[in-house]
Amino acid sequence: MNPRTVKRKPRLSGLSRSDLSTASSTTIVEANVAEKPSKPLPPPPSSLVLVFHQDGFNTMVAYADSAVHYHISVSMNCFIPSSFITVVRRMHDQGDFVSSFEMGISTQRATVNMHGTEKYMDSVLLRTGKPSDGRIWQWKWDEEPGSTIGWHRESPVRYCYVLDKAGRPSGPMVAAFVVCSPSSNHEGKPQPASLKIFPDGQHIIDHILTSVLVVERKRLTPSPMTMSPIFN
Numbered sequence: 001m002n003p004r005t006v007k008r009k010p011r012l013s014g015l016s017r018s019d020l021s022t023a024s025s026t027t028i029v030e031a032n033v034a035e036k037p038s039k040p041l042p043p044p045p046s047s048l049v050l051v052f053h054q055d056g057f058n059t060m061v062a063y064a065d066s067a068v069h070y071h072i073s074v075s076m077n078c079f080i081p082s083s084f085i086t087v088v089r090r091m092h093d094q095g096d097f098v099s100s101f102e103m104g105i106s107t108q109r110a111t112v113n114m115h116g117t118e119k120y121m122d123s124v125l126l127r128t129g130k131p132s133d134g135r136i137w138q139w140k141w142d143e144e145p146g147s148t149i150g151w152h153r154e155s156p157v158r159y160c161y162v163l164d165k166a167g168r169p170s171g172p173m174v175a176a177f178v179v180c181s182p183s184s185n186h187e188g189k190p191q192p193a194s195l196k197i198f199p200d201g202q203h204i205i206d207h208i209l210t211s212v213l214v215v216e217r218k219r220l221t222p223s224p225m226t227m228s229p230i231f232n
Helices: 017-034 199-220
Strands: 048-054 059-064 067-077 080-090 097-104 111-114 117-120 125-128 136-139 149-152 157-163 169-178 181-184 194-197
Touching: 048 067, 048 199, 067 097, 080 199, 097 199, 111 199, 125 199, 136 199, 149 169, 149 199, 157 199, 169 199, 194 199
Parallel strands: none
Antiparallel strands: 048 059, 048 194, 059 067, 067 080, 080 097, 097 111, 111 117, 125 136, 136 149, 149 157, 157 169, 169 194
16 A cells, blocks of 8 residues: 655745735735725814895895705884894794794893793803903803803904813814895905804804804894983
């Protein structure tokens, strides 16, 4: 009988460089085929820019990319003709209720309504800080962490931040509001007001929109401290 022949594995020292290269590349290809394909990462959230447009004698819409996101209407309180009620709804005049507030020349305290709860305006919106340090309009609806926001500066651009317990800006910017400019752009039209909501602020967008409407009303309303006449 012939002795059984035993095939031994070749030693690495007996293989050429081309053999090693071929063996290693084959192993890598087989490993890659065995791996499950990874899922593509979701695209990063983008900022939302809302542009305000006068849609009637007492209505305004906030739209982005030709799609209306909010419908804003203003009506007079018939018992107090110098006091006005602003109502914010989603998309159109019959859309879901977002918020409302009443402000004006009245002996009654201003009020704001959100989520079916009505509160006095001066318990939600406060002016904090020193004029030399740049005062902040602080909007605090409840005690939830991250729900207190503040509007900073009186320049044409206002910046909104989440505030900490001490009332100081904390964390990234959540929104920026550009006031309406009477000056014309290159097309000969006035620059409309716009509100940019950054990704970190999109979960509180209703509070950001409502608060900036109130702050603008405060800014544009004359007071005995700034002007002697009440009416323009």
